[in-house]
Amino acid sequence: MTMAIDDMLGAYPADLGRVDRDRLTHCIEEATACAQACTACADACLSEADVSNLAKCIRTNLDCADICQTTARVLSRHTGYDANITRAQLLACAAACHACADECGRQSTTHEHCWVCAEACRRCERACEELINTLG
Amino acid sequence: MTMAIDDMLGAYPADLGRVDRDRLTHCIEEATACAQACTACADACLSEADVSNLAKCIRTNLDCADICQTTARVLSRHTGYDANITRAQLLACAAACHACADECGRQSTTHEHCWVCAEACRRCERACEELINTLG
Amino acid sequence: MTMAIDDMLGAYPADLGRVDRDRLTHCIEEATACAQACTACADACLSEADVSNLAKCIRTNLDCADICQTTARVLSRHTGYDANITRAQLLACAAACHACADECGRQSTTHEHCWVCAEACRRCERACEELINTLG
Amino acid sequence: MTMAIDDMLGAYPADLGRVDRDRLTHCIEEATACAQACTACADACLSEADVSNLAKCIRTNLDCADICQTTARVLSRHTGYDANITRAQLLACAAACHACADECGRQSTTHEHCWVCAEACRRCERACEELINTLG
Numbered sequence: 001m002t003m004a005i006d007d008m009l010g011a012y013p014a015d016l017g018r019v020d021r022d023r024l025t026h027c028i029e030e031a032t033a034c035a036q037a038c039t040a041c042a043d044a045c046l047s048e049a050d051v052s053n054l055a056k057c058i059r060t061n062l063d064c065a066d067i068c069q070t071t072a073r074v075l076s077r078h079t080g081y082d083a084n085i086t087r088a089q090l091l092a093c094a095a096a097c098h099a100c101a102d103e104c105g106r107q108s109t110t111h112e113h114c115w116v117c118a119e120a121c122r123r124c125e126r127a128c129e130e131l132i133n134t135l136g
Numbered sequence: 137m138t139m140a141i142d143d144m145l146g147a148y149p150a151d152l153g154r155v156d157r158d159r160l161t162h163c164i165e166e167a168t169a170c171a172q173a174c175t176a177c178a179d180a181c182l183s184e185a186d187v188s189n190l191a192k193c194i195r196t197n198l199d200c201a202d203i204c205q206t207t208a209r210v211l212s213r214h215t216g217y218d219a220n221i222t223r224a225q226l227l228a229c230a231a232a233c234h235a236c237a238d239e240c241g242r243q244s245t246t247h248e249h250c251w252v253c254a255e256a257c258r259r260c261e262r263a264c265e266e267l268i269n270t271l272g
Numbered sequence: 273m274t275m276a277i278d279d280m281l282g283a284y285p286a287d288l289g290r291v292d293r294d295r296l297t298h299c300i301e302e303a304t305a306c307a308q309a310c311t312a313c314a315d316a317c318l319s320e321a322d323v324s325n326l327a328k329c330i331r332t333n334l335d336c337a338d339i340c341q342t343t344a345r346v347l348s349r350h351t352g353y354d355a356n357i358t359r360a361q362l363l364a365c366a367a368a369c370h371a372c373a374d375e376c377g378r379q380s381t382t383h384e385h386c387w388v389c390a391e392a393c394r395r396c397e398r399a400c401e402e403l404i405n406t407l408g
Numbered sequence: 409m410t411m412a413i414d415d416m417l418g419a420y421p422a423d424l425g426r427v428d429r430d431r432l433t434h435c436i437e438e439a440t441a442c443a444q445a446c447t448a449c450a451d452a453c454l455s456e457a458d459v460s461n462l463a464k465c466i467r468t469n470l471d472c473a474d475i476c477q478t479t480a481r482v483l484s485r486h487t488g489y490d491a492n493i494t495r496a497q498l499l500a501c502a503a504a505c506h507a508c509a510d511e512c513g514r515q516s517t518t519h520e521h522c523w524v525c526a527e528a529c530r531r532c533e534r535a536c537e538e539l540i541n542t543l544g
Contacts, residue, residue: 003444005444014455036412040413042334043331043485044486046327046487047421051324052323055216055319057216059215062209062334063221067221072444073199073447073473076447076451077447077451079191079195079451082196084234085203085228085232085235088231091227095220095224111419113416113419113420115419116412116416120412139305140305140308144312147385149319168275168304172275172300172344173276176281178470179348180283180351182351182466183351187463188459208308209337212311213311214319215315215319248283255276256276328487330487331487332488332490332493334481339478342474342477345474346474351463352464352465352468354471356503356506356507357468357500357507360499360503360504363499363500364493375488
């Protein structure tokens with residue numbers, strides 16, 4: 001895999017401030033991975049025979065994909081850092097991941113993609129919470 | 137202008153729940169308009185002679201554009217509605233708009249695009265707060 | 273409606289180049305409106321009783337929403353303009369809108385949201401083609 | 409790293425069609441990585457002392473980030489596959505990556521983040537071209 005998150009953080013020309021760099025790298029990774037998993041899971045649900053039972057799961061996947069992607073972008077910027085925006089977006093991301101892990105979790109015994117996606121959501125929720133705890 | 141937000145809401149095949157439809161329409165409109173204004177303002181700042189003074193303004197514009205766009209998408213979905221996700225994303229949007237209105241406001245006497253953008257941010261922040269107040 | 277596309281273009285501090293400003297404004301408007309209509313139509317389809325017949329329509333809506341949104345962003349930037357990127361993204365946008373207008377058009381006698389969305393797609397496809405024709 | 413692209417493809421409940429699965433996985437990976445690198449590079453450029461020389465580089469980074477992200481999303485969906493949309497979006501992605509690799513390449517002797525980003529752009533451009541060649 002070719003993500004260069006840590007290389008980019010190492011090449012940032014100014015001070016990263018008080019942020020914990022390892023947790024930041026980890027959270028960008030997990031939010032990026034979760035966005036992709038949720039996008040793919042929504043699509044896999046659409047191809048299931050019981051798609052009518054999966055409408056709420058698809059919707060939650062779509063919200064979670066958008067919110068994780070925006071969170072990864074906000075976390076990838078360090079110039080003019082504003083803890084209020086970062087914290088609020090991380091809280092939204094944790095809420096979306098929590099709800100999506102629950103929805104996908106409910107489908108995970110019958111649909112493997114929901115199992116994979118629920119795991120990605122749980123990892124991202126944890127990474128968001130750990131990063132929130134390090135913010136001032 | 138050709139946004140069909142209200143037509144789409146009117147054609148939604150299920151119940152919209154307890155949400156205030158006028159405030160919902162208004163908030164989708166303002167978040168969409170604010171995302172565009174922030175994208176354009178970041179770019180206009182990049183073309184200013186004093187771009188080095190505008191780095192924080194550009195960064196806040198980029199965050200606000202991403203967050204407003206994601207908020208408009210979350211608000212455009214009604215199937216399997218989850219008030220926790222919606223509320224958390226609206227709070228993030230209000231925080232981003234507040235910060236961006238402040239940053240752009242500081243530049244608005246010298247840069248007209250910052251004045252236009254700060255107005256869009258303030259309208260969107262207000263629309264988010266009014267919608268949050270109607271959520272259960 | 274509160275989109276400030278034309279105000280932002282008027283406040284751009286540098287030369288817009290040879291681009292037709294009216295067509296540019298119109299295309300940003302239509303791409304923004306189409307992205308919102310496609311996001312809402314995908315969700316409305318998810319709430320229909322015959323969702324299993326709408327899987328392809330939903331998928332095309334999701335692609336078209338993402339592509340229109342990215343196109344609106346690319347068109348909202350004028351600094352360091354590159355006609356190759358703009359033209360290629362406009363072609364992708366016209367292709368997505370064409371396909372989505374077809375898919376939604378097929379469902380438009382039974383689903384009003386598909387009718388509204390197909391109209392938005394056709395307007396956006398036309399706006400993309402008109403703008404492509406003015407690029408050098 | 410925790411991207412689960414291949415696990416999600418393996419769990420897709422229908423036929424993937426004639427697409428080359430390894431090249432598809434690789435292209436989603438590279439487009440996702442490139443989107444993150446471009447977002448981070450735009451921000452790193454904003455923090456450089458010579459930001460006024462980097463305006464075009466930042467703008468190209470922002471376009472490339474949006475286009476790569478949308479491309480990764482389109483490639484993550486398989487239901488109701490439409491080769492016309494996929495091909496057109498891959499062409500736009502290759503064009504954006506080519507331009508961004510050039511812009512960042514010009515800055516790469518003085519700015520390490522531009523070097524890292526140019527490499528990500530070149531890998532993504534190649535992955536897009538290889539995938540285009542396998543489409544019917």
